[in-house]
Amino acid sequence: MKSLILTRSQLPFDLDLSFSCGQIFGWKKCRDIWKGVHNGHIVTIRQNDAQIDYDGITKQEIIRFLGLSDPIPEIIESIRNHIIAYSGTSDAFFEAKYEQSLGLRILRQNPWECLVSFICSANSNVRTIGKRINLILGQYGTSCTKNENKFPDPAVLSQCVEQDLRECLTGYRAPYLIKTAHYINEHPDFFKQVTEMDYYQAKEALMILPGVGPKVADCVLLFAFERLNAVPVDIRIRKIIETQYADLIYSEKTGKLSYDTIGEFCRDYFGPYAGYAQQFLFATRDMEKDGVTRSAGLP
DNA sequence: CGCCAGGCTGTAA
DNA sequence: TTACAGCATGGC
Numbered sequence: 001m002k003s004l005i006l007t008r009s010q011l012p013f014d015l016d017l018s019f020s021c022g023q024i025f026g027w028k029k030c031r032d033i034w035k036g037v038h039n040g041h042i043v044t045i046r047q048n049d050a051q052i053d054y055d056g057i058t059k060q061e062i063i064r065f066l067g068l069s070d071p072i073p074e075i076i077e078s079i080r081n082h083i084i085a086y087s088g089t090s091d092a093f094f095e096a097k098y099e100q101s102l103g104l105r106i107l108r109q110n111p112w113e114c115l116v117s118f119i120c121s122a123n124s125n126v127r128t129i130g131k132r133i134n135l136i137l138g139q140y141g142t143s144c145t146k147n148e149n150k151f152p153d154p155a156v157l158s159q160c161v162e163q164d165l166r167e168c169l170t171g172y173r174a175p176y177l178i179k180t181a182h183y184i185n186e187h188p189d190f191f192k193q194v195t196e197m198d199y200y201q202a203k204e205a206l207m208i209l210p211g212v213g214p215k216v217a218d219c220v221l222l223f224a225f226e227r228l229n230a231v232p233v234d235i236r237i238r239k240i241i242e243t244q245y246a247d248l249i250y251s252e253k254t255g256k257l258s259y260d261t262i263g264e265f266c267r268d269y270f271g272p273y274a275g276y277a278q279q280f281l282f283a284t285r286d287m288e289k290d291g292v293t294r295s296a297g298l299p
Numbered sequence: 300c301g302c303c304a305g306g307c308t309g310t311a312a
Numbered sequence: 313t314t315a316c317a318g319c320a321t322g323g324c
């Protein structure tokens with residue numbers, strides 16, 4: 001394996017937490033090595049304090065993939081400054097969650113792989129989503145070497161039979177995957193166009209795709225397109241916002257908060273790195289334990 | 300068994 | 313614009 005040493009400015013970094021906090025699916029930890037697909041190919045990564053060992057990926061690619069260039073101190077300072085500007089006080093709840101999430105990075109996933117993952121995520125749980133991704137990889141991934149698969153590209157997924165895809169635990173999401181694969185296959189420059197749009201245009205464009213609503217679009221924008229202001233609002237984030245920040249919102253709004261109301265509040269309150277703030281609030285250390293436990297019995 | 304899960308689509312008001 | 317049923321399935 002190749003290796004790199006994290007610099008002072010890249011620490012702290014927590015690979016286990018970053019891979020276990022619900023932003024990426026299908027990666028397994030065997031012993032101390034994480035293994036999964038990135039940009040179509042099998043990648044292995046291991047962290048030993050400040051040393052990162054890796055294979056199947058270039059140094060430049062892994063630095064980007066793991067978000068190792070993100071200026072975390074600046075990001076936190078920006079978030080804190082926006083909190084103060086909005087509310088006039090510091091935020092003990094956020095600070096506690098951030099303290100529990102030290103070393104967490106927003107990954108830069110391959111857009112297609114991230115899109116498939118989060119179409120599969122609809123109304124499901126983290127563990128099941130990972131199973132779906134690995135079943136799809138096993139069923140439709142094209143072998144390059146023995147025991148290694150390449151992630152199925154849009155052309156492959158667009159041609160698969162719905163009933164077969166449903167056997168990958170995808171259920172009613174199967175036709176969404178096939179239709180979206182077909183669309184991406186017919187519009188090969190779609191992702192490039194999305195990268196050139198502003199956040200709101202990009203979100204609208206992604207929501208053209210079958211199976212992609214506001215939540216999935218925000219996940220793909222945050223976890224694959226580096227839109228660090230994208231705020232995925234799932235049940236958990238909604239409950240956190242409604243319980244911890246209700247007084248800041250309900251002074252203006254009443255009734256059940258809409259998706260966009262919560263998202264816009266987070267962008268106003270946390271600022272342009274609201275996506276990072278969201279992920280600090282979302283992550284918990286028990287998810288990390290789940291990831292290790294899940295892979296403990298693998299061959 | 301019943302409820303929940305990183306929701307979306309279609310329809311009705 | 314908002315409200316809501318229906319959807320498949322595993323986890324717990």
